[in-house]
Amino acid sequence: MSVKVFLTEDEIPRQWYNLAADLPSPLNPPLGPDGKPVTPEMLAPVFPMNLIEQMVSTQRWIDIPEGVLEILYLWRPSPLHRAVFLEKALDTPAKIYYKNESISPPGSHKPNTAVAQAWFNKQFGIKKLTTETGAGQWGSALAFACALLGLECKVFMVRISFDQKPYRKLMMQTWGANCVASPSTETQAGRDILAKDPDTPGSLGIAISEAIEQAVTDKSGTTRYSIGSALNHVLLHQTIIGLEAKKQLEKIGEKRVDVVIGCAGGGSNFAGLSFPFVNDKIHGAEIDIIPVEPFSCPTMTRASFVYDHGDAAKMTPLLAMHSLGHDFIPPPIHAGGLRYHGMAPLVSQGIIEGLLTPRAIHQLESYSSAVLFAKTEGIIAAPETSHAIAAVIQEAKKAKEECKEKVILFNMSGHGLMDLSGYDRYFQGELEDYALPEEEIHAALENIKDLPKPQLVKSGKW
Numbered sequence: 001m002s003v004k005v006f007l008t009e010d011e012i013p014r015q016w017y018n019l020a021a022d023l024p025s026p027l028n029p030p031l032g033p034d035g036k037p038v039t040p041e042m043l044a045p046v047f048p049m050n051l052i053e054q055m056v057s058t059q060r061w062i063d064i065p066e067g068v069l070e071i072l073y074l075w076r077p078s079p080l081h082r083a084v085f086l087e088k089a090l091d092t093p094a095k096i097y098y099k100n101e102s103i104s105p106p107g108s109h110k111p112n113t114a115v116a117q118a119w120f121n122k123q124f125g126i127k128k129l130t131t132e133t134g135a136g137q138w139g140s141a142l143a144f145a146c147a148l149l150g151l152e153c154k155v156f157m158v159r160i161s162f163d164q165k166p167y168r169k170l171m172m173q174t175w176g177a178n179c180v181a182s183p184s185t186e187t188q189a190g191r192d193i194l195a196k197d198p199d200t201p202g203s204l205g206i207a208i209s210e211a212i213e214q215a216v217t218d219k220s221g222t223t224r225y226s227i228g229s230a231l232n233h234v235l236l237h238q239t240i241i242g243l244e245a246k247k248q249l250e251k252i253g254e255k256r257v258d259v260v261i262g263c264a265g266g267g268s269n270f271a272g273l274s275f276p277f278v279n280d281k282i283h284g285a286e287i288d289i290i291p292v293e294p295f296s297c298p299t300m301t302r303a304s305f306v307y308d309h310g311d312a313a314k315m316t317p318l319l320a321m322h323s324l325g326h327d328f329i330p331p332p333i334h335a336g337g338l339r340y341h342g343m344a345p346l347v348s349q350g351i352i353e354g355l356l357t358p359r360a361i362h363q364l365e366s367y368s369s370a371v372l373f374a375k376t377e378g379i380i381a382a383p384e385t386s387h388a389i390a391a392v393i394q395e396a397k398k399a400k401e402e403c404k405e406k407v408i409l410f411n412m413s414g415h416g417l418m419d420l421s422g423y424d425r426y427f428q429g430e431l432e433d434y435a436l437p438e439e440e441i442h443a444a445l446e447n448i449k450d451l452p453k454p455q456l457v458k459s460g461k462w
């Protein structure tokens, strides 16, 4: 029996999979300030045209350039592990497999898209990328990619994380990026906020506004903005995870998968693993595909499907997605990467179709699950990933009750070695479960009630 399965570099997938080609119902288009669909030209100051083409593409397979693969080979193909010791501890008949994305140099799945985005920007003649980061996973992934491709990188890091999490900032610095606390005095958006509230802890929404402003106001025209999740091209770049997993399962003779699980903040690592399997489901396979979120930021399980902005300053187009409202400030749980008010439009439409069945997990259950995983499989998971692990354990227990030898696959999206203070608070008994009161959900939605409404279209097949 194999405990892990490798692919050679020759066996790496050479095309990304685009779910937009196969969704049975069309996506609602992103809208501009005038309420009309945005044109590629409108996005051109923010993103390079080659990435805008991917963002709006409905082509099923998109070639991965050789130059991108050359960098991905530093850690890809990533291994597929069988969690034999976790299975034993749970005494389950289920077989549990996971893709190990924690082995990338920055420690998560995020460089899969950071490398691709940096490469396409460079091809387009761009010299500098700006971005935002919360806890620092995305900022460090982009800093790493820019270092390898020789691009300048500027990261606006949410003030509270900048002060509390020095190690991710030092990783960015080591890779040569310039990381400043947001709000900063470098942008109008930052100065406006600081004038009103000099001691603000900052937010992702503010940091996004600063990063976009700095990109679009660079008069040389060689700066663009880079985004870590949610948009179609980001999800596209992550599908290499699921495409590798399929080859690996085939290699060890696993003929079917019953359950596919990933944690979802903006939706990219979940989509990356699951979309190739969503394609199978569209073509008749029976698979439970479960994106997992925290109870405290219940975008998929409790928010409505609306048109909303991706950032607090309303600089992004309106996206059709499940959203808690662009003003929503989630409670400060440790899974920073899951504290986002919206969800990727492709994942949202998959939920509307009934192809995906989202689940919410409480903070304490996610930590107890991560500790069990660390004690059995050895890897200390990121607080985000621990939500997926908790759902895996629930499914493995269910398989035991039903006496079924199910095959469960999940995405080990990252390690938690830079996030040990959350484990510390868990061990000290300082963490608590937090479910969002219904009033707060209503209040946050109040501010978007006048925005256009997306069409709720579904084929009715699932």
Ligand SMILES: *Cc1c(COP(=O)(O)O)cnc(C)c1O
Residues within 6 Å of the ligand: 108, 109, 110, 137, 138, 228, 229, 230, 263, 264, 265, 266, 267, 268, 269, 270, 337, 338, 382, 384, 385, 413, 414, 415
């Ligand atoms: C950022 C992050 C996430 C959440 O982002 P998605 O785009 O939803 O994948 C999950 N896990 C880890 C380890 C992360 O760094």
